[in-house]
Amino acid sequence: MTEAIIVLSNAPAEHDSAAVQRPDTSFRWVAGALSLLACVLLWHGLSTAHVRTPWITFANVPPPLAVAQAGLELLGSPKLLNHVLWSWWRIAAGFIAAALVGVGTGLLIGRFGWAERMLLPPVEVLRPVPAVAWIPLAILMFPSSEVSMVFVTFTGAVFPILLNTIHGVEGVDRRLVASAQSLGARGWAVFSQVILPSAAPSIATGLAIGMGTCWFCLVSAEMISGQYGIGYFTWESYTLQDYPGVVVGMLWIGLFGMGSSALIRLMARRLMPWQAVTRGAR
Amino acid sequence: MSAGRIDIERLHIRLGQGAQAFEAVRDVDLGIAPGEFVCLLGPSGCGKSTLLGALAGHLSPAQGRIRIDGQPVSGPAPSRGLVFQHHTLLPWQRVIDNVGFGLKMRGVPKAERDAQAQALLASVGLSGFEDRYPSELSGGMQQRVEIARVLINQPRVLLMDEPFGALDALTRVKMQQLLLQVWERIRTTVVFVTHDIDEALFLGDRIVVMSARPGRIIDQMVLPFGRPREAALVTDPAFIALKRRCLDLLHGAEPLPRLSPLGTPAAAAAAWRFAL
Numbered sequence: 001m002t003e004a005i006i007v008l009s010n011a012p013a014e015h016d017s018a019a020v021q022r023p024d025t026s027f028r029w030v031a032g033a034l035s036l037l038a039c040v041l042l043w044h045g046l047s048t049a050h051v052r053t054p055w056i057t058f059a060n061v062p063p064p065l066a067v068a069q070a071g072l073e074l075l076g077s078p079k080l081l082n083h084v085l086w087s088w089w090r091i092a093a094g095f096i097a098a099a100l101v102g103v104g105t106g107l108l109i110g111r112f113g114w115a116e117r118m119l120l121p122p123v124e125v126l127r128p129v130p131a132v133a134w135i136p137l138a139i140l141m142f143p144s145s146e147v148s149m150v151f152v153t154f155t156g157a158v159f160p161i162l163l164n165t166i167h168g169v170e171g172v173d174r175r176l177v178a179s180a181q182s183l184g185a186r187g188w189a190v191f192s193q194v195i196l197p198s199a200a201p202s203i204a205t206g207l208a209i210g211m212g213t214c215w216f217c218l219v220s221a222e223m224i225s226g227q228y229g230i231g232y233f234t235w236e237s238y239t240l241q242d243y244p245g246v247v248v249g250m251l252w253i254g255l256f257g258m259g260s261s262a263l264i265r266l267m268a269r270r271l272m273p274w275q276a277v278t279r280g281a282r
Numbered sequence: 283m284s285a286g287r288i289d290i291e292r293l294h295i296r297l298g299q300g301a302q303a304f305e306a307v308r309d310v311d312l313g314i315a316p317g318e319f320v321c322l323l324g325p326s327g328c329g330k331s332t333l334l335g336a337l338a339g340h341l342s343p344a345q346g347r348i349r350i351d352g353q354p355v356s357g358p359a360p361s362r363g364l365v366f367q368h369h370t371l372l373p374w375q376r377v378i379d380n381v382g383f384g385l386k387m388r389g390v391p392k393a394e395r396d397a398q399a400q401a402l403l404a405s406v407g408l409s410g411f412e413d414r415y416p417s418e419l420s421g422g423m424q425q426r427v428e429i430a431r432v433l434i435n436q437p438r439v440l441l442m443d444e445p446f447g448a449l450d451a452l453t454r455v456k457m458q459q460l461l462l463q464v465w466e467r468i469r470t471t472v473v474f475v476t477h478d479i480d481e482a483l484f485l486g487d488r489i490v491v492m493s494a495r496p497g498r499i500i501d502q503m504v505l506p507f508g509r510p511r512e513a514a515l516v517t518d519p520a521f522i523a524l525k526r527r528c529l530d531l532l533h534g535a536e537p538l539p540r541l542s543p544l545g546t547p548a549a550a551a552a553a554w555r556f557a558l
Contacts, residue, residue, distance in 0.1 A: 178340050178544050179370035183435060184360035184387035193383075197374045274374045274415045 040064050062244040070244035071251070079233075084252070086228040087218060090146075091260070094153025095214050102158045102210065103203055106165025111195065123162065131156035131217035135224055149221040149229075156217030157210035164206025168199030201275055204268035208261045215257035230256070285351045286438035286471035288314040288337065293346035295332050297546050306332040306541060308496040310346070316438075317469045321476060321486035323528060327538025329497025330475045331443050335543030337473060338364040338441050350439060360384055363432030364543060367444045369424040371416035377403065377427050378412035384435040402430040405464060422453040426460070433468065440465075442474045443543050446481070455513065458484055462511060477537075479528045483521055484511060491528065494535040501531055 047063040062070075074080050108115040109123075134155050138148035172195050180194045222231030234249030269275065295307040306329040314320050322330040335341040336348060339358040348355045350362065358364070371380045379386075381402055382395035390398075403409055406426040416424055425445055432440065445461075446454040458481060465472060476482050482489050483505065491501040503524060507515060515521055 173370070174544060175366055175368075175370045176372065178358065179364065179366065180383070181358040182338055182360065182362065182364040183384040183431065189387055194372065197372070272374065274417070
């Protein structure tokens with residue numbers, strides 16, 4: 001949950017970093033590929049040499065080749081699709097619920113003093129509780145383990161979305177509001193024409209972070225109470241001593257988390273073309 | 283849409299909360315005729331923008347009253363257009379949609395909005411920029427769009443808060459000439475706030491000089507210059523004599539932090555969230 005706070009304080013800076021945003025793209029790809037390759041080589045070296053120290057041991061860490069083989073095997077089996085679909089379903093349900101609740105209450109808290117006074121104190125108390133700590137209570141509260149996993153996913157995503165939405169609404173330039181009122185905008189029009197689009201970039205940031213924390217929490221929940229799902233697969237592989245499977249599961253989680261956050265960012269860019277202009281991309 | 287008579291009677295405006303509260307405008311009486319171009323001149327922070335904010339309906343007076351064509355001012359309205367020092371165009375809307383915003387709020391269909399916006403953009407020399415976003419324009423162009431956006435509502439009163447104060451000297455002079463050209467066609471009442479003596483003398487029919495905080499009216503002068511005005515006016519002996527008179531009036535006034543038509547930065551920030 002610390003992630004959310006960090007981005008909260010960084011969000012305004014994001015708007016004026018136009019020059020930093022665009023290094024040479026081909027160089028970026030090469031550098032990215034090289035750094036990934038270096039990680040794999042390091043992993044290969046440490047695991048094949050069975051490096052042992054009193055503090056950390058790589059004796060049981062599967063080497064990259066074994067993981068790749070296990071990954072290919074899993075790709076060919078129908079098990080993968082089943083696990084992936086279950087995880088996706090939970091992510092979708094938890095994330096959509098978190099987006100609705102987070103953006104909705106965030107708009108209220110940011111806009112209205114009474115909502116802030118009534119809703120912010122419980123938010124402040126619950127915010128530092130890690131989603132993983134909700135798992136026991138979720139199991140007790142929801143008869144269906146399915147719903148409890150979705151709930152844990154929800155708690156992971158809702159706070160970054162909520163906080164970034166509040167931040168976005170409170171950051172609206174009051175001159176824009178006053179100007180719109182002088183041009184004849186009232187009540188709902190001020191909200192839909194000025195406040196919502198003003199807060200949209202910050203809300204999008206919240207959604208992208210929330211998507212990341214969603215995966216983080218889902219996997220924890222699946223490890224404990226799942227029957228299917230990519231997190232459950234990872235934990236099951238461990239209990240079956242299928243160590244390459246553990247790493248395969250981890251890599252899938254990483255890929256999906258990264259991919260879904262990127263998808264949110266892509267959608268945000270499509271919906272907010274003026275953002276690209278201010279960043280000098282046009 | 284004619285008229286645009288402004289009557290200000292014994293107006294006092296207080297700004298700030300609690301211990302920080304101060305009187306920004308003190309006992310202002312002012313009548314402005316329909317179609318008159320009045321410049322409010324005074325040192326920075328003297329309360330002239332505050333007075334403008336009250337005219338716009340964003341600040342409410344502590345005492346006294348403001349009437350436009352006999353109607354008391356209660357809140358902002360499209361018949362009183364407000365132009366800020368820095369543009370307040372909506373960054374997510376293209377120029378044409380920004381200009382048409384006022385019509386949209388009145389429920390005018392898109393095709394008609396665009397036609398009117400296009401005509402206004404042409405009159406401020408911005409044909410061809412309809413599809414740009416505000417951030418793609420220069421400061422002078424942004425202010426021209428801002429003015430066009432206010433004019434689309436055919437305001438009876440045009441309120442301008444140092445609208446060219448942030449522009450470079452050359453652009454400022456061009457914008458002053460453009461404003462006069464546009465105004466000579468529409469002849470709406472203009473209240474133009476500035477601390478630039480040349481600007482006030484060049485633009486106005488009348489100059490109202492305000493003292494340092496709390497802002498009071500300390501002098502008024504009706505300008506004898508004809509229209510249309512030429513750039514050469516600024517070297518006219520009569521112009522220079524009036525400029526000297528203004529300099530003497532403003533001499534010794536300590537500039538204070540700038541106020542805005544929305545009040546002090548902190549107080550208004552706390553209050554605006556209840557404004558919806």
